[in-house]
Amino acid sequence: MPEDHDWEAYKVPPTRTPVSERTTSVPNPVNYFQTAFSYVFDTPVTFVRELIERLQTKDKFYYYHQKFRRVPDLSECLEGDYLCYYEAEAQWRRDRMVDQQIVEIVQERLAACKQREGPNQFQNCAKEMELLAQVTKAFQDRYGDLGYHGNARTCLMKQKHRMMEERKAAEEKQ
Amino acid sequence: MAAMSLVLRAAAAWAARRAGGAGTTGTTGITRITGITGIGPRLPGTLVPVRHSGDHGKRMFIIKATSFYDSRFLSLLRFYIFLTGIPVAVLLTYINVFVGEAELAEIPEGYVPEHWEYYKHPITRWIARYILDPPEKNYEKDMALLHVEAQKCELRMLELEARRLMRHRGDGPWYHYETPDKNLVDNSVKSTPDN
Numbered sequence: 001m002p003e004d005h006d007w008e009a010y011k012v013p014p015t016r017t018p019v020s021e022r023t024t025s026v027p028n029p030v031n032y033f034q035t036a037f038s039y040v041f042d043t044p045v046t047f048v049r050e051l052i053e054r055l056q057t058k059d060k061f062y063y064y065h066q067k068f069r070r071v072p073d074l075s076e077c078l079e080g081d082y083l084c085y086y087e088a089e090a091q092w093r094r095d096r097m098v099d100q101q102i103v104e105i106v107q108e109r110l111a112a113c114k115q116r117e118g119p120n121q122f123q124n125c126a127k128e129m130e131l132l133a134q135v136t137k138a139f140q141d142r143y144g145d146l147g148y149h150g151n152a153r154t155c156l157m158k159q160k161h162r163m164m165e166e167r168k169a170a171e172e173k174q
Numbered sequence: 175m176a177a178m179s180l181v182l183r184a185a186a187a188w189a190a191r192r193a194g195g196a197g198t199t200g201t202t203g204i205t206r207i208t209g210i211t212g213i214g215p216r217l218p219g220t221l222v223p224v225r226h227s228g229d230h231g232k233r234m235f236i237i238k239a240t241s242f243y244d245s246r247f248l249s250l251l252r253f254y255i256f257l258t259g260i261p262v263a264v265l266l267t268y269i270n271v272f273v274g275e276a277e278l279a280e281i282p283e284g285y286v287p288e289h290w291e292y293y294k295h296p297i298t299r300w301i302a303r304y305i306l307d308p309p310e311k312n313y314e315k316d317m318a319l320l321h322v323e324a325q326k327c328e329l330r331m332l333e334l335e336a337r338r339l340m341r342h343r344g345d346g347p348w349y350h351y352e353t354p355d356k357n358l359v360d361n362s363v364k365s366t367p368d369n
Contacts, residue, residue, distance in 0.1 A: 056274035063276040082324045
């Protein structure tokens with residue numbers, strides 16, 4: 001069954017290949033391959049898929065993406081409040097999953113851009129490369145070396161250390 | 175009579191020559207017409223064209239190892255696999271072709287979806303709806319367990335603190351030890367200084 005790809009996310013820009021003037025009378029063999037492909041693979045598959053879609057029940061049902069409420073963070077929990085710890089931990093894990101998916105999506109966009117541009121990828125994909133660099137740096141700063149047993153508490157401690165070092169660096173600069 | 179016997183003897187000689195000719199030609203007996211069905215006497219050692227063959231050749235008794243156990247095993251294997259395999263395959267085909275998967279949609283305003291409406295495939299939705307517990311229930315169960323354990327932990331800490339303080343201060347109901355009555359003490363040992 002097809003995945004829920006959002007094809008509008010990476011809008012392919014219009015191609016800038018110039019219209020070629022035919023100088024030979026030899027037909028382009030690529031056209032034969034394309035027609036062969038469409039007859040052998042495309043048409044039967046589309047036919048079967050449309051057949052199945054016609055047979056499916058007309059009353060459709062839907063599925064949604066779950067939206068979770070925000071709960072107090074680990075830094076806002078009182079000490080010894082284990083329920084608050086549990087909820088904060090669950091929220092932190094969900095956020096980490098979301099961040100992982102964000103990084104993956106940005107990587108996919110860069111790969112799509114490289115595939116599209118081909119030889120001029122280093123000029124035309126500079127924005128995507130910059131975005132990927134920023135996103136991976138941020139992810140590494142936040143979730144980087146926590147290891148397999150990283151949880152919300154270790155992440156908070158890492159943030160605390162980061163802030164202490166930033167303060168120390170700011171003090172040394174003065 | 176003599177003429178009749180002469181004819182009979184000629185016929186017998188002719189039949190014998192025919193059978194003898196078949197015997198001498200040996201392997202080419204098949205090429206002869208397969209029509210000799212018991213006419214005339216047979217010479218010993220004569221070859222006969224192949225019978226009951228229908229042009230398949232001579233019927234042979236081919237000696238090979240038994241395949242009874244192998245074929246029985248494979249037949250039973252197929253039977254037991256298809257016994258549940260075919261109904262499951264039919265059910266899955268029906269569900270995937272006629273019921274189909276859900277479509278992704280935005281959550282409508284003011285509508286709280288049920289916990290099974292977050293899945294795509296109809297079988298997953300069915301399992302989430304009728305077999306598994308909703309994740310909210312799981313969450314609450316975990317929180318309840320944590321709460322009970324946290325209360326137990328707190329009570330144990332308080333008890334330890336109370337014991338420590340009562341032992342130290344001695345003004346609580348705990349840590350009372352029975353001492354013998356002072357009237358039972360015999361002071362005669364130390365009553366005079368010269369003992």
